Amino acid sequence: MIVRIMGEGQIEIGPNDLEVLNALDTDLEAAIETGDEETFRVRLHDLLDKVRHVGKALPDDSLESSELILPPADASMDEVRAMLGDEGLIPG
Amino acid sequence: MSVMKRLSLIFKSKANNALDKMEDPRETLDYSYQRQLELLQKVRRGVADVATSRKRVELQINQIEAQSRKLEEQGRKALGVGREDLAREALTRRGGLQTQIADLRVQHDNLQAEEEKLTTASQRLQAKVDSFRTRKETIKATYTAAEAQTRINEAFSGISEEMGDVGLAIQRAEDKTASMQARAGAIDELLASGALDDYSGQRGDDIQAELDRMGGGHDVELEIARMKAELGQGSTPKSAIEQGPAQQQPQPNQQPQSNQTQQLRQPGEGL
Numbered sequence: 461m462i463v464r465i466m467g468e469g470q471i472e473i474g475p476n477d478l479e480v481l482n483a484l485d486t487d488l489e490a491a492i493e494t495g496d497e498e499t500f501r502v503r504l505h506d507l508l509d510k511v512r513h514v515g516k517a518l519p520d521d522s523l524e525s526s527e528l529i530l531p532p533a534d535a536s537m538d539e540v541r542a543m544l545g546d547e548g549l550i551p552g
Numbered sequence: 553m554s555v556m557k558r559l560s561l562i563f564k565s566k567a568n569n570a571l572d573k574m575e576d577p578r579e580t581l582d583y584s585y586q587r588q589l590e591l592l593q594k595v596r597r598g599v600a601d602v603a604t605s606r607k608r609v610e611l612q613i614n615q616i617e618a619q620s621r622k623l624e625e626q627g628r629k630a631l632g633v634g635r636e637d638l639a640r641e642a643l644t645r646r647g648g649l650q651t652q653i654a655d656l657r658v659q660h661d662n663l664q665a666e667e668e669k670l671t672t673a674s675q676r677l678q679a680k681v682d683s684f685r686t687r688k689e690t691i692k693a694t695y696t697a698a699e700a701q702t703r704i705n706e707a708f709s710g711i712s713e714e715m716g717d718v719g720l721a722i723q724r725a726e727d728k729t730a731s732m733q734a735r736a737g738a739i740d741e742l743l744a745s746g747a748l749d750d751y752s753g754q755r756g757d758d759i760q761a762e763l764d765r766m767g768g769g770h771d772v773e774l775e776i777a778r779m780k781a782e783l784g785q786g787s788t789p790k791s792a793i794e795q796g797p798a799q800q801q802p803q804p805n806q807q808p809q810s811n812q813t814q815q816l817r818q819p820g821e822g823l
Contacts, residue, residue: 467717467720482556485556520680521679525709529556530555543559
């Protein structure tokens, strides 16, 4: 499966690693719901570090679409909330 | 719904909307390629804007450092002619400028990091656009509607994701740069007017201002003692630990600020 970390590019990860990523993603979602910026930052970095650790980066000129997309490492909680809103990220 | 899933859905729905607008897949390819080229231009402009802001901050740091050196020299001269009150004033002002320089260095580092990120994103997008162009021509050359639609969907999803990603990076850089630009403009005005009087940026916080003054004053005393030692007017300064708690120095006679400034200035130059 291909995951995009925004601002960094795409990473391919094996199906066996999905479970642990899902658990980290659930923690991240919980942090966003509670509105705790500090916990959010820790959870986001945990998730991104895990993806980088278990995955393999795709070349820059590949044109695969990602199955999962993650916010950039320095995104604020408000920015992630905006990304999850109806408008999304891409204009139009 | 999870963060990962929702972000993916946002991209996928955007890509599908764009594809749905087109009748002929070959038109979709050409339209998409044009949009990619436009975005590349925008990315390059974004990188140039951030680089301009960074250079501007560098220039300001250099200007304020020059002022800081001038004040130190003036302090030395004032002490040489026995005007310790003027020397203290000059060194106090120099302390304020050092704070400004530290703040500007932080801004400079932020801009540099943003510039590097955008440059990387720009290079990555360029590689994707080149790859897309090759694939686009291949698909058009071997066009059959059913087969092309599948391949276009794959390629288009990949590139639209990247476009959204880079678009966000530009937007974030622009937001950060906008606030820095406003501040840089204010500093430019202060530099131009020769003022830069409110170093603390903490008006209204009397306690903090007093603490800063005491701390700053201690540094000034050390500088004064050091300069006196250079000029052979006193003993070498003790370290902060040797001195123990900072002694409150008697305040010099209060003179109007403008008079002190007049005596510190060289003809024809601002402070």
